[in-house]
Amino acid sequence: MSSFRNYLAQTIRAAALVATLAPTLAAAAETVEVVPGVQVTKRTYSAPTNEQPFFGFAVKSPEDKAADEKFVDAIVAATGSREKAFEETSKRAWLAIQAGRVREAAIRFNQAFLISPEQSAVYHGFAVIAQARFNDFDAADELFRVALKQPNPVKALKADYGRLLLIAKRPRDAQAVLDQAVKESPDFSDAWTNLAWARFQNGDAVAACAAAEEAAKKRPSNNSVSDLTAVRSVAQCK
Template sequence: MKKLLLAAVAFACATTLSIAQEQQPTQENLQVQPMFGGAQKTEEQQQKDEKFLTNCDKSFVNRQEASKFFVERGWEYLNEGQVDTAVYRFNLAWLLNPDNKDTYWAFGLVTSAKGENEKAIEFYEKALAYEPKNSLLLSDIAATYLKVYSEGKKKKRDLKKASSYLSKAVAADSANAFALYSLSRVKFYEKDYTDAWTYLHKGRTVDLTQIDYNYIAELTAQMPDPQGFFRAADAAPATTKE
């Protein structure tokens, strides 16, 4: 019952601001861009924001709780594939609490998914300022640096950044399989195929489901699996038994 009530309250708060934004075509477009596109708001738009905040103040214990609620709704919409609606909820969460690291983290993920990796890194950096030892966050920003490296001009500084963040991620959580797999990729790009296999196997012992078999094929083409777990022919596991 409490969740249903909160959902109704949140809907009322969000609708108040959404209706106002629909009256402002340019702002309606910006509402689905992280941090409302960073655009300077008109006095009328600022007044609408204040009305939204006031409504939330009446409905939630504090703005931190309200912000957390909207972030959770944002993840739900994102998991359903409703990206614009998700970003709008993340924006509302950010408006409620600009110090909520999860909003910047979400902006980073969404922006990276759109291929805007340099911009995504900026959002991740903002999130890291609040929680610099978060293993999952560290591995996400590292993965984005790897994208910049592999899809761009392959600058060594991007690879070094990725490696540095991944080392911190593993130091914070040695069971972070995503970080271990990403470290394998770093070693692959550095042509250190022995260590690439070492980190890959460390990752697959934690979580086999995250393996990218296209990457395995690339790695086996450079060096056969020293443990014989993956076949070179199709990069599939040779056995499921250790």
């Protein structure tokens, strides 16, 4: 399973393109319990409900609820279990993210939410959607923090959260998250690359180069090679 792979330089350019797309939020901050024990801020956007996190918190009719149940029953029957149904649906969502098909990814993550709403990947995915499509960093930050507490997080969770904090110009917070990311997944090149950026932005070029060196040893993904090259260049690594 993979996660959002547009790394720092690419993501900054993408964020600039959507900077004029301000989220349309509810008039007052309202929290909603989306699964027992998990509350999130209710946020809605100018998009079809199935392309918004949590279906845009729309009130569903009995017919809508019946359709949701029919979908879940069908995919569980097709895959053999609820766990496999969630795995297949979330996998398709991440593949859509990687391919830049953000609308499709949002639909898939909503389907995953119907299947297993407690899973970390749901909140991780919605965080990516909130930032990538709606330019809503507050929502993304909140959802990443929820994802950290939920079961079965994917390996890239803290690397992705750290990257978000970098884009949000919070490099010290980012470094704290990314330090944990590389401790928990020392073989994950992307986390090391993001940590290199955090260290550089925090004024430690030597440590940034050390992280970049680790990233290079771990076989960086195709999408992160340019970002790794960029941080090594600005940090003047040997």
